[in-house]
Structure formats: structure tokens, C-alpha cells
Amino acid sequence: LQSRDGELIEKIKLKDEDAFTQLFKRYKVMVFSYIYQMIKNVHTAEDIFVEAFMRLVKILPKANSEFKIKPFLYKTSHNLVIDYFRKQSKAKLVSLEQTPQDSYDQTASAKTYQDILGTNKNLPSDQMQTKQLEKALEDAISILPQKQKDVFLLRHYSGMSFKEVARVLNCPLNTALSHMQYALKTLRKQLKPFYEGE
């Protein structure tokens, strides 16, 4: 039986190391997957991952049992990713500032997977096709503008509701939903060859 986050926090405050291990195991894959999908570089993703958990460790002694670990971890990771991109280049910064509509127009002109696959006869049920779909999905996500990517990945990796995602990203629910709509449209366009038979 898994303890609630609040119980684990209380146990950690009583110096229970197993409680921390349990908490870390609960979130490490989810958080790292999210960061990796955002950064697409294992070493940088690991640095951000470690930093995010270090920040959690620092805050745990002051946290009460109502403290929401998941939103904290995702918000921290998100902010660290944004900082990383800001430091990277001005060009990246410009892409962060894009409106969803602009981004959609930009991604619409991206190379479609029909060109890559050369055929649209295969169905996703086929194992090889599944591999290709997996790769295509990752690539399609990687070309999404930052905010759309944020909403999409947070919703699908963290299991948070749109309301929670909006809170993490510090934006209204409608804005988060709008980003998701554009993200889905782009993904649909990019993955069209895989679904044409259906």
C-alpha cells in the first residue's frame, strides 16, 4: 500500500530514509521523462533533474503534510528548463515568446512523416509501425513550440489535470486548453500517415 505524499513528508521529517526513497521512486521517472522530452539532451536533462530534486530536498523540512510535491517538482523543472533555454540563445528565447497561432503556422510547414515513411499503407498495430510511430511522435513533439510542448507533456507524463497544469504553468485554464488544441492539431498533421487507414 502506497503512502500519501503528506504521510511521506511527515516520515521524512522524522528522519525516515525509506520514506524519501519511496517518494523519489514515485516521481523520478515521470519528472526525468518530462525534462528529457523538453531538452532532448541526457546530460543537461540529468543536471536539471538533480537540481529539481535538490530544491525539493531543501524545502521538505519546512513543508507540511498539505504540500503538493508533484506540482512543485514539475513547476521547478519547468522553470529550470526555461532558464536553460534562456541561457542557450536569443533565438530560442524568440521561439519561447511565440503565440500558439504563430507556432502552429510555423510547424505546419514542417516535413511530414509521409515523406519519411514513403508509404501510408502500414497500420500502427504492426510492431515496426509502432516503433516508427513512437519515433514520429517524439519528433513531432520536439518541434512543438515551448508552451504547447509544456502543456502536452505535463498532461501526458505527470497525470495532472488541465487545471493543475495551468497552475504549474501559471496561466489561465483556457490558455492551457488552447495550447493543447494547437499541439494536438500539429501532432495530428505530423502523424497523419499513421492514421489514414483508420
Next chain:
Amino acid sequence: MKGNDMDSKCKQWDEYGLLYAYEELTAELAKIFKGHLEGCPYCQNEFKQLKVMQPDFSLLKERRPSPQAEDKVYLFAKQRLFKPSAFKRWVYNLQKTLNKSMGPLRFPLLQPALAVAVVVLILFLTIFKASPPGNNTVLLVKKASAEQINAREEWDTLEYPGLEELSTDIELIQAQITNGQYLQFFETEYEMINDDIDLLSADLDTV
């Protein structure tokens, strides 16, 4: 909720469609949107397309951090959460004791300050109790050595009564015994002097 044809965008989809597809609408709103969906081709199409893609989103690979990255987190957590310094632990315990005996204090910094003051006082007392002035080991050794030297000097300068003097004493006592005066007393004295002579002879042998 009004119905729309497939080409024109439906505002209902923007507002409720995604929440409905991800099962995040309240039961009441979900019921209303379901009713709308049945009569709206645009929403039906969007819903159908999303439902086809949705299972494939789980194909997104989960990534695991390397053991090194995990170790870094564990190590940091161990240092930060589970191994406070001995002093911190001591202050914490003292604070707890103070809290118990004095009740929660109004000023949060007062207790740690008191704890530190008590530590300093105890350290001070311990140091001075362990070696009170004039009674430490070095001084004791010095004192013992001085006593030994004095005893040696005293021994060296010791003057022994001459044997002749003692013999005179004995003759005098013998004369008195023969005179019958104080017989018992002198017998005792005689024995004591004889003992002294033995001791002196032994001492002289050693010297």
C-alpha cells in the same frame, strides 16, 4: 449548446471538448456536452480523431535517469535531511528539553540562544573543574620531586650520636640499676637504648 456543421469551428469544443475527452468535466457538464456532441458534426469529428490518437500518446517512452544522477540526489538528501551535525542535534535536543520545561517561548531565537549559552557555561565549568589551578599533574610531579630531593638532603645531613656517647649512657644506667634505683624504669630504658644501638648499626652498615 448549439450544434454546428463539420466545417465551421464549434466554440463548445474549445471550451469543453478537451475536458470531456480527458474525462475532466464534472458529471453534470459531461452530460450536457454529451448531448451537444450527438448533434454537432464538428465536435464529433474532433472527438473521434482525438480518441484515435490518444492511446498512442502512451507510446512516449519513459526515460530513467542514470544511477549516477540518482546517487547525487540520494547523497544530497542524506546530508541535508538525515545527517544533521552533532551540534545541531544537541541544540535541537536542548531546545526540546527547554520547550518541555519552560513551555513554548515567545521569541523563536531565544531558545537556541539559551541553548548556546548553556553549552558555553558547561564547557567553561568542565574545563576549570578538570584542572583547578595549582593541582594539575605537572605541578603534582614537581612537588613530589621537590619532596624527594629534600628528604635526600635531610638524610645526607643527618647526624648520628656517637657510639661513645651511647656507651656512657649505658654505663650510667647500669650504675643506677646496680644502685637499685628505679629498677623497672631503667630496665625498659636499657632495652630501648639497646634497640637504638642495633638500628644505628644497621643504618651505618647501609651508609
